[in-house]
Amino acid sequence: MATDEQESGYSDLLDRVRRISNVGNAGMVLYWDQQTKMPEGGTPARAKQLSALQSIAHELLTDDEMGDLLDELEGEELDDEQAAVVREIRREYDRAVSVPNELVEEISETSSEAQPAWREAKAEDEFETFAPYLDRLRELHIERAEHIAPEEDPYGVMFEDGEPYLPLERVEEIFDELRDGLVPLIEEVQENGADIAVDTFAGTFDSEDQEALCRDTLDLLNYDWDRGRLDTAPHPFMSGTQYDARVTTRFHEDDFVDPLTATIHEFGHATYQLGLRDDAYGTPLGQSRSSGIHESQSRFWENHVGRTEAFWEFFLPTVKERFPEFEDVTPEEAYEAANQVFTDNMIRVEADELTYHMHIILRSEIEREFVAGDLDVADIPARWNELMEEYLGIVPETDSEGCLQDIHWTSGFASFQNYTVGSVFAAQLWATIEDEIDDPMELIREGEFAPIRDWLTENIHEQGQTYTTDELIEEATGEPLTAEYFLDYVTEKYGDIYDLN
Template sequence: MAETPTQESDTAPTVDDDTPEAYRELLDRTKRLAHLADVGGVLHWDQQVTMPDGGAPARAAQQSALSSLTHEYLTDDETGDLLDGAVEAELTDPQAAVVRETRRDYEQATRVPGELVEEITRTGSEAQQIWQDAKADDEFAAFAPTLETLRDLHVERAEHIDADRDPYRVMFEGVDPDLPLDRVEAILHDLRDELVPLIEDLQSRDPDLADPFAEGSFDEDSQEALSRAFLDDLGYDWDRGRLDTSPHPFTVGSQHDCRITTRFRDEDPFGAVLATIHEFGHATYELGLPQEHYGTPLGQSRGIVHESQSRFWENHVGRTKAFWDRYADTVNEHFGTEASPQDLYEAANRIYPDNLIRVEADELTYHLHIILRAEIEKAFVAGELDVEEIPTAWNDRMEEYLGVRPDTDTEGCLQDIHWTGGFASFQSYTVGSVLAAQLDAALREDLDEDVDELIRAGEFEPLHDWMTEHVHRHGQRYPADELIERATGEPLTAEYFVDYAEAKFGDLYGS
């Protein structure tokens, strides 16, 4: 059972007449740093959505200059003095959380030379266009030198932060410092042990599941209209957001301006639908953060929690039978099909291990895609795998885990943009699914109303409200592991995801 908060409100002001001056000044500095980060987010959105290809060199220089300015401001001696002054003052719990999060960023940043920060940002920005071109040309060799350079730069950064520890572990803690890598890897190993035999068993049953989109082509205008219709009903705030297309769907923004993207394929309309709902889930987190704390850690999301929000809306709402009971007519109106709710439910939940693309993978085999990536990048960062060996290593693991081998690098190791921005982040996708199932169980226990009936009636507000109350409104007040336990009543565990998967797919495929 999720905990009912009894402590001081997370949305209460952190500045009043009694607030220590050092904290006031630190808060002003923290806000400016957050605003600079948001500028970088808008530049990233523009690069992926609207910027002409020829703008890449200038954008790399802009992002590099911005990262250098941010680094200088964060690591300035005055920041350290203000942190020391704030720690010595009498602070409330929310104020202490702001100082804790800012100090962690400060202490890590002061160990990394500004020139290296600038070089990483510039190289990463340039790499996005190089990756995009290499993917379009199916030529990993064109991206390999840049990828190797990025690896070396990020290893150098990790060694500046802590030269005595494994660089990959340091990188992971940069993504989320609150969940130990050992625990996350143990969850991945547990899932692999549970999912591989479950998937094999489900495949052996070979039920005749519906696929209403197997034949035909569905134009982008119809897919976009349907995506927008879903966003309307789910409660996306168009006054604070927008929908666009990009090579790789993503979400960027804050509680005041949170933008999502999707992509359309004529032969796979469900891919766009589920991608849009997924990104909507990310947006609900950002838009649910307290507006009065914008620019401070109390108004910022927890990175490793983010994927739980997208997975909750995609899987525990968008893949339910109740969802398609409500929206079958809507789908048929947009696509000219005659699919039943059961047809759409089956189509949304079919497993197909022979799929090559992670973002198009089904709910179960998706995690084998994640394990594959985590293993490859960990070996690459450690220097145990040379860059030119990545395509073969990737294809070998695809064949071992999923029984399929990519014919091209575009379908293999070039399909993800993530390595242009760093390493050790893929695990968060599986953690997100695990946490989404745990949150879903807590939500269903807490709410007085039947969640499936709410979904079937299109009444999504109670779901929004529960997530805002138990996750969004806290921002970064609590470390991720404490936030998870407060929201669900227990530490992160894979148990709920495994139980959910066995029950759902066992029923769908015939126990």
């Protein structure tokens, strides 16, 4: 039984952690505003504001009394939840205490300044505008990694920021398995695939109509508007907590399917946030496990729900209400259009389930070379184009649709892997759900999403950071992370769509 002194120490630790979390959550709101509403001229002040919040959070986390509390509690008998909280805070403390506060501020400020530079570079197709910021961010993040673990590979240390308990070596093994399985499947689709309905939704679409359709989608998925909102951003993202999980999307004049799937993707992120325990807000038990697990939720809803024929049987009438010109489209045609393999697609977020992961592998390889010093910043566009041709057989005509298409490098490196980790785990989750829920595809066909969402909430969301990543995967599915389910899933799905089976 816990002593009064132990309970007091643990309560003090939670109070401190909640303060740190609230500072970070305030920073998320400022970041959301910067991406959606802030006037372009606000960047200098916003960079200082975010830098100050980062500095305050760092100071609170690395306070000597925080270290003393952790030392005291680690010698006590704790229950499982308390032990998980102490484990997670200790990990964050040990990493943060080794990094000078001035470096934390400089990274935050440089990141904020890099974002408008990236937007300008992309809009003007001038990589040179963004290159100095990218080079400086590389230097700063390497310096930070060397403070944290001077004897380790800086890139691996960076990867642990978002995915602390899944070894990078294991992820790269999974990448090798995917490369071996996906490349021949993509080639088979290209060379022998049947003709499918690819121009089903051709046309020009007003952005207001697209937004209305995205809102319809969120309504049908039962998005909690009391704790969320939909806005637009240059690159779709979700930001928030279990009390306020906001999603963004973007629109294309000639394509409403991509904004639709992007919205469902971000809904998956929001569902994770909203499924976290309210009573654990501000503590590790009320925070998402990792970037890879987060992506598993967005990729699950985008692909295993939103790209199924069952979903299009349910959703197509809503599309026809907004766009009557598609009155004669069948669910099968809509399904094929939503799943066509774009072998000539340059853009990751618009890629199909097969070529998507070649985009991720490409980025990861470039990052590794860049962080290791084997690739100069000026050579990134050419290296990008070289790997695009090698992996996908296409070369971007501009850097805007090539190496400038993603904003992610303004925030750091070694995070792209988690999109693929998420996809692999999503397929593993779907296989488990098929075993544990009676006919989940029929539930999707009827628009009954609650049983699926409730299963995910119980097995993933409400667990917070109680388990490490590898433990959570085994708890939820009964086995370690494996690429087997994903490869089986895409082989069967695209074999059927393209009549390869």
